[in-house]
Amino acid sequence: MQKIGIIGGGIRGGMYAHSLRGFPGADVRAVCDISEPAAHKVAADFGLTPYTDHRAMLADEDLDAVIVATPDFAHRDAAVDAARAGLHLLVEKPLATTAEDTEAIRAAVGEAGVQCMVGFENRWNPAVRRIHDLAAAGELGRVLTQNILLSNTTHVPTRMIGWAARSSPAWFLMSHTVDAALWVNGRTVTSVDARGSRGRLAALGVDTWDVVHALLTFDDGTTASLTSTWVLPETMPSVVDFQFQAVGETSAVYVDLQDQSVRHAGPDGFRWPGLLGGEIDGRLQGPPTWMVQDFVTRLENGEPVGPGLDTGAVVTDVVLAVHRSLETGATVTVPARTAGIRTADFRTADFR
Numbered sequence: 001m002q003k004i005g006i007i008g009g010g011i012r013g014g015m016y017a018h019s020l021r022g023f024p025g026a027d028v029r030a031v032c033d034i035s036e037p038a039a040h041k042v043a044a045d046f047g048l049t050p051y052t053d054h055r056a057m058l059a060d061e062d063l064d065a066v067i068v069a070t071p072d073f074a075h076r077d078a079a080v081d082a083a084r085a086g087l088h089l090l091v092e093k094p095l096a097t098t099a100e101d102t103e104a105i106r107a108a109v110g111e112a113g114v115q116c117m118v119g120f121e122n123r124w125n126p127a128v129r130r131i132h133d134l135a136a137a138g139e140l141g142r143v144l145t146q147n148i149l150l151s152n153t154t155h156v157p158t159r160m161i162g163w164a165a166r167s168s169p170a171w172f173l174m175s176h177t178v179d180a181a182l183w184v185n186g187r188t189v190t191s192v193d194a195r196g197s198r199g200r201l202a203a204l205g206v207d208t209w210d211v212v213h214a215l216l217t218f219d220d221g222t223t224a225s226l227t228s229t230w231v232l233p234e235t236m237p238s239v240v241d242f243q244f245q246a247v248g249e250t251s252a253v254y255v256d257l258q259d260q261s262v263r264h265a266g267p268d269g270f271r272w273p274g275l276l277g278g279e280i281d282g283r284l285q286g287p288p289t290w291m292v293q294d295f296v297t298r299l300e301n302g303e304p305v306g307p308g309l310d311t312g313a314v315v316t317d318v319v320l321a322v323h324r325s326l327e328t329g330a331t332v333t334v335p336a337r338t339a340g341i342r343t344a345d346f347r348t349a350d351f352r
């Protein structure tokens with residue numbers, strides 16, 4: 001049985017507690033949130049012990065693993081302290097938002113010899129997985145380009161998360177699509193060109209980028225074009241728009257995850273309820289649920305977990321380059337990660 005603590009009791013922390021309720025091999029014991037009401041709410045909903053300081057949780061509880069679900073810029077302290085306490089980690093994406101935080105987490109995990117999964121949940125999204133599997137099986141031939149759009153309505157940065165001004169569509173959304181592009185292409189990103197705009201969200205009180213476009217160039221000259229915006233109108237029938245096209249030498253594959261085939265015309269408007277979520281007989285379903293359940297099952301079986309630190313570090317490098325290019329208008333070279341990271345074949349090992 002894996003005894004688990006959750007750090008960050010917001011949307012994701014609560015979702016993980018729900019995902020593991022009654023799941024074989026999982027014993028979620030405690031939740032920590034710097035907001036006392038948030039900690040108490042998740043604790044009451046799922047029968048956990050609440051904490052407001054993760055160090056107190058790590059000291060008082062006998063845990064095997066920790067899930068870090070704090071805001072994008074606040075993963076470091078929780079991850080480093082939990083690793084030093086000898087606990088395995090599931091850290092939400094992005095692993096970190098600075099090179100210093102990435103290195104601190106890598107060092108702590110490496111020294112402790114614990115396992116670390118980074119929460120790139122689209123590895124468990126059946127449609128994205130199918131694109132990857134077609135590419136990995138050689139069905140596309142060489143992957144020449146990918147066009148991936150992942151956007152939200154303004155609901156997400158203005159009302160759903162309270163820290164959007166300290167994040168961006170690149171950190172919150174594009175970290176997913178950078179990971180997906182690397183996973184499908186299987187090669188190293190060498191440079192990034194990004195453009196974007198800002199002003200609309202700032203006028204709504206959230207001073208961050210509205211729109212981010214990024215062109216990733218891989219080491220064999222192939223490309224991926226990523227777009228993420230946080231300014232779709234709230235009249236959209238879904239808060240998420242996710243479209244994915246991969247073009248190979250011999251075939252192309254297209255996915256549109258916005259309209260997941262259920263259309264609901266209700267008294268308050270028209271909705272596209274997603275099929276990749278929700279409950280079946282009280283048990284939560286969907287990619288992040290399957291991801292955290294896989295984390296637990298693998299720990300139980302003594303198997304390696306992934307995608308891990310190497311993936312998380314490379315994605316953070318690329319998103320940092322996206323921001324640098326947005327700010328300077330220049331092409332930004334992505335640093336080659338050497339120190340034991342094999343970036344030549346992202347389809348295997350850490351990028352399984």
Ligand SMILES: NC(=O)c1ccc[n+]([C@@H]2O[C@H](COP(=O)([O-])OP(=O)(O)OC[C@H]3O[C@@H](n4cnc5c(N)ncnc54)[C@H](O)[C@@H]3O)[C@@H](O)[C@H]2O)c1
Binds near residue numbers: 007012033070074
């Ligand atoms: N919401 C989503 O759809 C979604 C999807 C995928 C990944 N994520 C990622 O999950 C992470 C959490 O996002 P969220 O949507 O749950 O945010 P959230 O704001 O709902 O929850 C974050 C919680 O962390 C708490 N917190 C902040 N600093 C803390 C600290 N030092 N110690 C303990 N608690 C602390 C906050 O009080 C808050 O309750 C982010 O990295 C985000 O990118 C979110």
